[in-house]
Amino acid sequence: MKVYSFPRGGIRFEDSMVPSGDSSVTAFLPGLSVIPLIQHSGGRAFPTVGVGEQVREGMLIGRGQGPGSANIHATVPGRVVRQVSWTTADGYTNDALVIRMEGAFEKLGKREETFPWEGLSAANLRHIISDYGIVEMEMPGRPVSDLIPVPGALEDTLTLVVRCVFDDPWLVADYALCRERLRAVVEGSAITAKAAGAGRIVFAVSCREKHLGAELLAAAAQWSIPASLVLTGFRYPQRNERELELVLRLYEKKENAALGSLLILGPATLAAVHDAVKLKKPVLDRYIAVGGSAVRNPQVLRARIGTRLSELFAECGGFSRKPKRIAFGSPLRGRVVTDLDEPVIKTTCAVFALLEARSGGELSRDCINCGECRSVCPVGLDPEELYKRSRINRKKGGAGRAGECHGCGCCEAVCPSRLPLSTAIIRYASGEN
Ligand code: SF4
Numbered sequence: 001m002k003v004y005s006f007p008r009g010g011i012r013f014e015d016s017m018v019p020s021g022d023s024s025v026t027a028f029l030p031g032l033s034v035i036p037l038i039q040h041s042g043g044r045a046f047p048t049v050g051v052g053e054q055v056r057e058g059m060l061i062g063r064g065q066g067p068g069s070a071n072i073h074a075t076v077p078g079r080v081v082r083q084v085s086w087t088t089a090d091g092y093t094n095d096a097l098v099i100r101m102e103g104a105f106e107k108l109g110k111r112e113e114t115f116p117w118e119g120l121s122a123a124n125l126r127h128i129i130s131d132y133g134i135v136e137m138e139m140p141g142r143p144v145s146d147l148i149p150v151p152g153a154l155e156d157t158l159t160l161v162v163r164c165v166f167d168d169p170w171l172v173a174d175y176a177l178c179r180e181r182l183r184a185v186v187e188g189s190a191i192t193a194k195a196a197g198a199g200r201i202v203f204a205v206s207c208r209e210k211h212l213g214a215e216l217l218a219a220a221a222q223w224s225i226p227a228s229l230v231l232t233g234f235r236y237p238q239r240n241e242r243e244l245e246l247v248l249r250l251y252e253k254k255e256n257a258a259l260g261s262l263l264i265l266g267p268a269t270l271a272a273v274h275d276a277v278k279l280k281k282p283v284l285d286r287y288i289a290v291g292g293s294a295v296r297n298p299q300v301l302r303a304r305i306g307t308r309l310s311e312l313f314a315e316c317g318g319f320s321r322k323p324k325r326i327a328f329g330s331p332l333r334g335r336v337v338t339d340l341d342e343p344v345i346k347t348t349c350a351v352f353a354l355l356e357a358r359s360g361g362e363l364s365r366d367c368i369n370c371g372e373c374r375s376v377c378p379v380g381l382d383p384e385e386l387y388k389r390s391r392i393n394r395k396k397g398g399a400g401r402a403g404e405c406h407g408c409g410c411c412e413a414v415c416p417s418r419l420p421l422s423t424a425i426i427r428y429a430s431g432e433n
């Protein structure tokens with residue numbers, strides 16, 4: 001079967017500090033859960049309960065307000081003991097309801113009741129997806145109900161793309177979820193396709209995981225919607241929306257497939273859609289890769305939303321030595337964590353702690369003009385040039401092609417001088433210099 005890859009640049013990214021994706025471990029329930037009111041791309045949800053009130057597992061505790069905002073639910077039963085706020089390392093403020101666990105669980109440990117959805121209209125399905133606060137289970141966490149086109153809004157056909165492209169080893173939690181909840185991912189895809197009016201489903205799977213692609217396709221045969229498998233390369237950033245669309249358009253041309261508009265969603269998001277519609281359950285937990293050189297026993301955990309990072313790391317045996325860098329995501333483009341009381345949210349797919357301040361060493365010196373950054377940029381930019389301009393043109397604007405940078409971090413990862421290229425270019429493009 002043909003493998004489709006984006007045409008230029010990219011890197012092969014391996015990391016031995018990533019946990020195995022063969023299985024996951026269910027994390028202990030947190031005694032105190034910190035449930036942020038922003039777990040999505042838009043504005044803060046409005047709290048519907050106050051300090052001192054009792055909440056049930058799965059109960060609505062924050063109502064989404066406007067585009068990009070989503071409903072928030074309690075992930076354990078208990079009492080709201082306080083409201084806290086904090087500022088993240090990149091300057092964003094969030095606040096959260098802190099729930100002390102007490103009382104009986106309504107979902108956990110109970111036999112799951114299932115609800116048929118085949119007879120529901122697309123509008124009903126979208127309403128349920130919105131009610132249960134389902135967002136992309138990765139940054140930036142756009143609400144799925146915002147992403148689904150309104151009927152009649154599109155002039156051409158729509159294809160739902162299930163993005164199972166593992167170009168970064170820190171996506172291992174998604175891989176474990178696919179292995180353990182494959183049927184939920186596929187049924188969630190069928191539900192989403194119906195809600196969105198998509199005419200077909202494409203499983204985009206990296207070629208190293210083609211066995212997974214075959215299983216997804218076989219499971220999809222149960223649903224009446226046409227489905228196909230597209231094998232992609234695994235060079236990073238193949239999973240990026242731009243690079244993925246490039247290969248899907250190549251596939252479309254070669255196979256005469258007429259994909260039309262694309263709705264691209266990951267497996268964790270589709271499993272969450274399944275849980276909302278089929279089980280009437282909001283996002284209570286998620287798969288998270290916990291690892292890095294400072295972590296004694298890296299694992300993929302299935303942890304409740306609201307679990308604090310200190311508890312995740314403790315569950316993985318704690319730190320061997322004091323870490324120099326802790327961040328969410330992947331070392332290629334992670335978000336720095338400064339407080340281990342920060343909790344797991346819907347978009348947390350990985351968290352790592354490193355003994356080094358940056359992967360590849362801490363040296364930072366002048367550019368030696370080796371050209372490595374240019375050779376790996378998938379957009380065809382000149383990162384070295386943009387970096388220099390960002391330093392000279394501070395506050396002057398006119399960022400040129402910097403706006404085309406999508407922040408993949410390839411240039412920074414290969415730079416032998418360890419220059420903070422992508423960080424500087426993104427800031428330059430946004431006028432933050
Ligand atoms: S300049 Fe931007 S798009 Fe190009 S490699 Fe660097 S981070 Fe990626």
Ligand code: SF4
Binds near residue numbers: 372
């Ligand atoms: S990779 Fe680093 S050292 Fe090499 S040209 Fe680019 S900025 Fe300069």
